Amino acid sequence: MRTNNEPKLIAGNANKSLAKAVARRMSMHRGMNVGLVDARVERFNDGEIFVEVFENVRGEDMFIIQPTSNPANDNLMELLIIADALRRSSAGRITAVIPYFGYARQDRRTKARTPITAKLVANMLVEAGVERVLTMDLHATQIQGFFDIPVDNLYASPIFALDIAHHFKDRMDELMVVSPDVGGVARARELAKRIDSPLSIVDKRREKPGEVAEMTVIGDVKDKVCLIVDDLCDTAGTLCKAAEHLMEQGAKEVHSYITHGVLSGPAVGRISNSVMKSLVITDTIEATPAVKQAENIRIVPTAPIFAQAILNTWNGTSVSSLFDLQTLGPIYEGLYTQD
Known part of the structure; x- marks a missing residue:
């Protein structure tokens, strides 16, 4: 009231x-x-x-x-x-x-x-x-x-949808939203509906926490501009491996939209050296100087x-x-x- x-x-x-x-x-x-x-x-x-x-x-x-x-x-x-x-x-x-x-x-x-x-x-x-x-x-x-x-x-998906419509306005028909795991499908599907894009899933198998043993892409990403969507990115190991796997499967480009940029430890270095063309995060977590200086990391306001x-x-x-x-x-x- x-x-x-x-x-x-x-x-x-x-x-x-x-x-x-x-x-x-x-x-x-x-x-x-x-x-x-x-x-x-x-x-x-x-x-x-x-x-x-x-x-x-x-x-x-x-x-x-x-x-x-x-x-x-x-x-x-x-x-x-x-x-x-x-x-x-x-x-x-x-x-x-x-x-x-x-x-x-x-x-x-x-x-x-x-x-x-x-x-x-x-x-x-x-x-x-x-x-x-x-x-x-x-x-x-x-x-x-x-x-x-x-x-x-x-x-964050409505904000990301606005950002995507602005930055990919001439390539909307090439986009493919990708969930980095089965647990994030609902979040990825929500964004895919907003931008009228197909959905793909990266299914991963872990040997132990923090280490991915095997990845399988569910869906055809060949010649697609892939947008990986997740709620947070910590050390970025899994995210960078998923991007590499998508490129190996024929993706044209890989970009990521992550709500919370935790980005601890080696994360910024991994992202800077990865095949990802860009990582978009929000400012829910205050960015460190290293994050602000990274050329392929962009921050959208909340x-x-x-x-x-x-x-x-x-x-x-x-x-x-x-x-x-x-x-x-x-x-x-x-x-x-x-x-």
Whole structure:
């Protein structure tokens, strides 16, 4: 339900660039300055996190912008402590805007005596005082059910569809959307429907975690411009091998659209030296200098969709309306100008 006050944003240290971009977009929409609440998020010498909010937030509709990316534990603790500080300061409602939801890969017990850490994180967020969660492309959509509070999961596929329509406008009939594994078929199919493209699957068999023993392409990719679609890329080993295999099967070009560019360890080097012509990621995770300097990595903004989703949440209007290109297109107007 909409409150009488304007929405207020506060950010941790995980992705200040995105938080400031969201504030700028909201300022454009509201026709007034929307800034980040003045606060400090610091560490004691032993690494403990301390938060102090310098503005009155009593009764306010608060939105904490904080992805739980690397360092995941520090950023998660910042989020929890900010939420606790706001709750103890009598904030009216606390929404956690988590562009990248860390620990989402631990969503089930894969072996005996292993945790379901995504559920544990959900419990901690609720206990800290979070009353609503806004995120993007959860690794496993069932994580929404781990919460007993509302969860809005935005999708990057409409943004990617706009990007593809702009950058491949003269080659749309050559495109082939590729899922890098069987588990990601639903995500790839969603994008394929949006751009009216066929779908292919790379089926992989692992000997052990992180190592692929064999790959098989399901579908004819010969002379196609392949677009690999996934929710996250960590070390990029599997992604680069999938691109190589597609080229071996006769693909004309390989590009990748990945929502969350975790890109840890040797990832950037692998991508720079791979057969992929481009890797497109969003800014849900703040890019490192190496990522920004990589010639074949391109970053698309999520601030427009997050700003509108925050305003819709504050207004009590539909967030799912943002999945429609007719709604999303005007929000990204100027970034993807159609001829």
